[in-house]
Amino acid sequence: xxxxxxxxxxxxxxxxxxxxxxxxxxxxxxxxxxxxxxxxxxxxxxxxxxxxxxxxxxxxxxxxxxxxxxxxxxxxxxxxxxxxxxxxxxxxxxxxxxxxxxxxxxxxxxxxxxxxxxxxxxxxxxxxxxxxxxxxxxxxxxxxxxxxxxxxxxxxxxxxxxxxxxxxxxxxxxxxxxxxxxxxxxxxxxxxxxxxxxxxxxxxxxxxxxxxxxxxxxxxxxxxxxxxxxxxxxxxxxxxxxxxxxxxxxxxxxxxxxxxxxxxxxxxxxxxxxxxxxxxxxxxx
Amino acid sequence: xxxxxxxxxxxxxxxxxxxxxxxxxxxxxxxxxxxxxxxxxxxxxxxxxxxxxxxxxxxxxxxxxxxxxxxxxxxxxxxxxxxxxxxxxxxxxxxxxxxxxxxxxxxxxxxxxxxxxxxxxxxxxxxxxxxxxxxxxxxxxxxxxxxxxxxxxxxxxxxxxxxxxxxxxxxxxxxxxxxxxxxxxxxxxxxxxxxxxxxxxxxxxxxxxxxxxxxxxxx
Numbered sequence: 001x002x003x004x005x006x007x008x009x010x011x012x013x014x015x016x017x018x019x020x021x022x023x024x025x026x027x028x029x030x031x032x033x034x035x036x037x038x039x040x041x042x043x044x045x046x047x048x049x050x051x052x053x054x055x056x057x058x059x060x061x062x063x064x065x066x067x068x069x070x071x072x073x074x075x076x077x078x079x080x081x082x083x084x085x086x087x088x089x090x091x092x093x094x095x096x097x098x099x100x101x102x103x104x105x106x107x108x109x110x111x112x113x114x115x116x117x118x119x120x121x122x123x124x125x126x127x128x129x130x131x132x133x134x135x136x137x138x139x140x141x142x143x144x145x146x147x148x149x150x151x152x153x154x155x156x157x158x159x160x161x162x163x164x165x166x167x168x169x170x171x172x173x174x175x176x177x178x179x180x181x182x183x184x185x186x187x188x189x190x191x192x193x194x195x196x197x198x199x200x201x202x203x204x205x206x207x208x209x210x211x212x213x214x215x216x217x218x219x220x221x222x223x224x225x226x227x228x229x230x231x232x233x234x235x236x237x238x239x240x241x242x243x244x245x246x247x248x249x250x251x252x253x254x255x256x257x258x259x260x261x262x263x264x265x266x267x268x269x270x271x272x273x274x275x276x277x278x279x280x281x282x283x284x285x
Numbered sequence: 286x287x288x289x290x291x292x293x294x295x296x297x298x299x300x301x302x303x304x305x306x307x308x309x310x311x312x313x314x315x316x317x318x319x320x321x322x323x324x325x326x327x328x329x330x331x332x333x334x335x336x337x338x339x340x341x342x343x344x345x346x347x348x349x350x351x352x353x354x355x356x357x358x359x360x361x362x363x364x365x366x367x368x369x370x371x372x373x374x375x376x377x378x379x380x381x382x383x384x385x386x387x388x389x390x391x392x393x394x395x396x397x398x399x400x401x402x403x404x405x406x407x408x409x410x411x412x413x414x415x416x417x418x419x420x421x422x423x424x425x426x427x428x429x430x431x432x433x434x435x436x437x438x439x440x441x442x443x444x445x446x447x448x449x450x451x452x453x454x455x456x457x458x459x460x461x462x463x464x465x466x467x468x469x470x471x472x473x474x475x476x477x478x479x480x481x482x483x484x485x486x487x488x489x490x491x492x493x494x495x496x497x498x499x500x501x502x503x504x
Contacts, residue, residue: 050353052504075355086350090296090341099292103354 002064004028004150004182005049010058012044017206019044021058024201024211028149029179031172033193033214034186035274036203037282042186045203046154049184050080062150076105079143083155085135089128093121093138104146112145133164140171151175153185157192165189169196190274200274202281209281214274222256223276225249226267235262241284252280289351289364290371293338300337301375304330308379312387316395323403327376328410328441334372335415336434338365343427348504362423362496366488369415373408402473405480412484414441416491424498 005026012019019041026032036042047053049060051071060067062074087096093116101107116123119137127135136156143151151172157165172183173196187193193200193214201211210217224239227248236242238259242251252272253259260269272280294301311326318325342348351361377399384396397403414437421430455461468476 047349047504052349052352054501054503072355072357075353078353080353082349084346086346086353088292088296088341088345088347090345091292095295099288099295100354102288103356105355 001027003061004063005032005184006059006061006064007045007049008059008061010045010048010060011056012048012053013056014044017041017044019048019206022203022206022208023058024208026182026184026199028182029176030198031176031183031185031196032199032201033190033197033274034184034201034203035188035190035193035278036186037278038188040203041206042203043154044206046152046184046186049152050075050078076146077149079140079146079148079151081136081139081143081151081153081156083158085127085139087127087135087138090126092124092126093130094123096127096138097123097142100142101145107146109145111147112141115141115144132159133161136160136164136168140168144175149181151181151183151185153183155187156185157187157189165192172196190278194274202278204282204285209285217277218271218274220254220256221272221277222253222259223270223272224251224253224259224263224267225270226263230263230266238262239284241280252276252284286360286364286367289356289361290368293341293364293368294371296341297334297337300334304334304376305379305383307333308376308383312383313394320397320400320403321406322397323380323399324406324410326380327373327404327407328414330376330379331369331372331407331411332414332418332438332441334375335365335369335418338368339422339427348426352504358500359496362419362492362499365419366415366492366495369411373411377404377407401477405477409480409484410441412487414438416487419491420494420498423495424502 003025007025008023009021010019010023011021017039022041022045034042034045044053048055049062049067051067062070063077065074067074088099091099097112101109101112115121119134119141121130121134121138121141127138130138140156157168160168169192172185175181176183185193185197197214199212200214200217202209221240225248228244231242231244231249238253238255239251240254242249256269256271259267263269307330308326311322311329315322315325342351352358381399384398387394387396418430418433418437421433452461452465456465471479
């Protein structure tokens, strides 16, 4: 089966920042969370996938097609939601739809009307008068009204209240019931991903640190807390990063089972959260 | 592409309504200018609408959104160039309506109906200004091209008037004489054709530059 999104040795150089030959693959039917600190290259990667930036090297394939050569075909099947709303603030929702709808081959007016009603969006209100949550829902409405197979979202949950955020997560879970669809979403709110993501791709300073299944990630890693007397040279090496103070240490290990067998009964070994993993990896690099 | 032009018109509905007021203003204030009112008014207002549409694009960071839609950059550039002609038509219609209204109401304002020469002059001036402006806009965006905007506007106004007076002052110099007698020998249609040809050359070169700039731009 063809991956829905495939990035191979993607390179982009800016002054003072570079995306260094990054690669990852996403199969259809899944939600992939794209995490990393601010300025690590998340938005750059997304813009490269959408051909908003010119790449300096590598390959991007969406639905198995080159993203530049088959740009129009691909974009007909992609829905996008950005952190900032990039629609025209001066237009009403209905006017904006009038502009966007005819551009899509598979635009479905009935789906649009249904989502507008479901999300309680007022068609004759100007976009600038909407709350941040409603703007996001409008972007999502447009993205869903042309039956996109791949949703690309750049920080869709940032700045949203918990109620709207959880609504969005429910919608995404719903979408992914269709096995032919996929969601690629970048965020730094990792708790959202804990609920819905199947795969996690972690980028730091323009490099992919890992791209793997969320469950494997959370099951394998371990958060270890204990007294400093436990730490010897060998044990120190097994940590991704170690925080020490006068009372003891706290650190992340890649292999929880191994840590358990080494430190059984002497240290507290827990399942980490995605946030723990992101924090320790960022510091440990 | 038609929908991109529709978008430019929708975002500046108020501005288009205000064009009516601007053209009335031109009509009244520029009475002394005579026949040049028509090209002056439609050029200035069309150019203003072009710039305003570009400003709204920049304000809404529309480049990111537009290029995420199933659109080619070629379409986005082409739509901007075509919109110029739509504005030109809108302005001409407004000008005609105002001219008719003035004649009907019998206001003490001298009317200058739409003429072929006036339209050709307007078309040429609009194409020249937007033709210079667009490649910079597509390369650098609205904010960075703003400076150029100012220069273009002043060049259009002061350049046009000072070059007219330059030719008038030097009307006895040989090459100016030759030039003016060359144009005097041409018929209106020939001048019109000449201006249209020049306009097409300017726009073609400008379009090619804009497209090249926009296609290689990182958004």
